[in-house]
Amino acid sequence: MKALGATFVFMFAVSLMCAFGIEWAPLLWLPACALFFPMWLMLQIVSGRQGDAPDAALDEYELAQRNNARSIGLTITQNLMLVPIFYLIFGSVITGGTDTDMAYAGGLMALTVLLVGGCSPAMILGWSRPDDE
Structure with missing residues (x-):
């Protein structure tokens, strides 16, 4: 999750570089995506995709956890946006x-914020779940 957070910081830094008119900065978005997608997939696997699982697939406790994480993710998205x-x-x-x-920079900033908000529930669930023995 730390690596995913660092990727989000890198994406936002790329958007700031684009805002300052650095011509080669948009090319850095490709390595940022190359880092983001594998980590996002790993997070989804580790969290059991509980953050976006349908209601029928979860018990009452997991449903409450998921809904709480989604609520926090929405708040994060709204504030960062x-x-x-x-x-x-x-x-x-x-x-x-x-x-x-x-x-262009504003679009990259908005995309980064949406990715942060979209990954937040899985990150929260992954952080708050107890480790398997």
């Missing part, structure tokens, strides 16, 4: 809407 929203709103006012680097 304010960063790209305010960046795009204030940036478009300051630049008069003419900065294409800003639009």
